[in-house]
Amino acid sequence: MSDSEEKKSDLSAPSLFILGTAFGPAFLGPLSDLGGRKWIYVVSIIFYIIFNFGCAWPLNMPMVAIFMFIIGVCGSTALSNVAGTIGDMFCASDEASQPMALFVFAANAGPSVGGIVGEAIAENPKLGYKWIFIINIIIGAAYVVGMCFLPETLPRIVIEERTAMEGRDCPGVIWREFGYLKEMLTFKTPSYKAIYEEKLSHEGDAAVVVEKVNTFNEIRFVALQALKMMVTEPIIIFMGLYNGFAYAILFLYLDGIFDVFVFNNNLSYIAAECTYLNFVVGVAFVLLLQPVQTWLFKRDRIRNGGIPRPEARFLLSLVTVWGFPLGLFWFAFTSDGSVNYWSPIVAGFVLALADPLLWLAMLNYIIDSYSAAGLSNSAIAAFCIPSFAIAGALSHAGVAMFENMTTTWAMATLGFISIGIVALVYIFFFFGPRLRAASKLAKFSVISTD
Structure with a gap:
């Protein structure tokens, strides 16, 4: 590719990757509910490896963009299937909380560290962008070999x-x-x-x-179930749109990292990438706080006559969700370079603590609500579609925001929008039973923990 094509792909390829991540769960999630988890992992990652070869040695920019979309589809297995797999192995609702927290930790820490590695590779003249995809190929191959020796969990x-x-x-x-x-x-x-x-x-x-x-009805189920749930299930509709805007805010926040740390604070690009490590620290605190949420969940179950309420998954998030606007406003008004760069880094940590805890609460809530109908993976898939579709559609908005607004007011705008996220958490907590009662599938969400 030419240099001009590489610059264009800087925007189009990530956007299509995000959209692929939104599209993949639509059929990979229901397919794993139907045919099992194991071989969906294996086959999807094999295709992931194949199309990474195409991105490592592309003929032109459109090829990169298209292949990035397909890579997003194949890689979405990690989002659409893992929650269901954990639900398979840990039947009692109390037992699944900490494994789910480990999954959320990996899902957030991986991209944070990966950004630093990717920037270091891109800046090395002996390596270049293709080695980012070559490393993906090596890791994917090791993953496939390991998965072949693991048992089915469905x-x-x-x-x-x-x-x-x-x-x-x-x-x-x-x-x-x-x-x-x-x-x-x-x-x-x-x-x-x-x-x-x-x-x-x-x-x-x-x-x-x-x-x-x-068999014909099974195939039709795979093709339509997640999409059907996305438009007919009240919980999925509201929670998917809600998480979509939360994801969009997070992606837009990441768009401003280089403006803040490179241009306003005169750090190098690799040093600016290292500020992503505040997300690793933030999500590590999620692991420490999750036992507190599990204790709150157990206490609520006892008070409810031994019957667990999915809404109790949000007990800790009722407090930590305020980290969304707090972290964004803090970041906004310390981002112009007049304050030491450690201040916006700590603000990012606050955001990194609030977002994964909220995502974890929503995943557990969905699993609790739909596992009785045997549709936890399909529900997670339906939840992921609007989440990543909205984030992909708005991934370019951050560029325009930071070109036409100062970093302070661009981030402050995100802070004002995030107040709506706080409100929705309280709506789910207090009105969740009504939403479940209005659902044809989630109304059976009574989970035995004996």
Whole structure:
């Protein structure tokens, strides 16, 4: 590529990557709910590796942009499937909180460190941009090899394999956590357009429902389920739009990093990239605070007669969400270079603490609300679509903001917008039961923890 094409791709390629991340969960999430988690991981990352080769040795800028979109689609498995996998392995709602916190830590710390590595590679004349993609290829290959040796976690598939090994006939199994009422066990899950035989059998701590599955309807389910949930489920609609604006604010904040630290504070580009490490520190504090949220969740369950409320996932966020406007306003009014650059760095840490905690609360809330219907991954996928679509659409807005406004007022504008995020957290906490009652799927969200 020519230098001019590289400059154009600086904007178009990241935007299309974000849009690909929004599009991928639409079918990868439901597909993993249907056919299992393991091989969705493996196959998607194989394609991720293939298209990274194309970006490492591209013919022109359009090729980079298109391949970045496909890489975003394939890489979105990490967002659409991991939450469901954790839900598979940790059935009780209390047990899943800390593993989910580790996932959120990795999802936030990885890009922070990756930005520094990417900038160092780009500035090295002996390496260049192609080595960013070569490193992706190496890491992806190692990941694929490791995944091949890990077991499947989707309970339906696990029970099918177990019954097959024991020589019993079990053509299809829908898993339900033991302890539900009988009518819950015979509830005809919307994710399967099937003819059910009302035959129940107990498998230790689980109960199974035998079914006859229509393959055509399964394929139709994969294609439409996440999109259908995105437009018909009140929780997904409000939470997806809400998280979309939160993501957009975060992306716009990152657009201003170089203006603040390179131009206003005279740091080098690599030093400015190092300021992203405040996000690593912030999300590390999430790991430390998550046990507090788990304790609050358990206490709320006891007070509620032993029945967990998904809304209790927001108990800690009711306080920490104020870090959104606080961090943005703090950053805004210390970003002009008149104050030591450590002040906006600490402000970024406050934002880095508030955002992952809120994202973690929303993921746990969605899993709690939709796991009873066997649709946690599809729900996460439907939640991710508007989140990244809005962020991708607004990724160019930050460039215009910082070109036409000072860094102070560009960041302050984001601070004013973020006040709406604070309000929505309180709306979800106090009116969440009404939203779940209005849902055809989430109204069954009673989670056994025995």
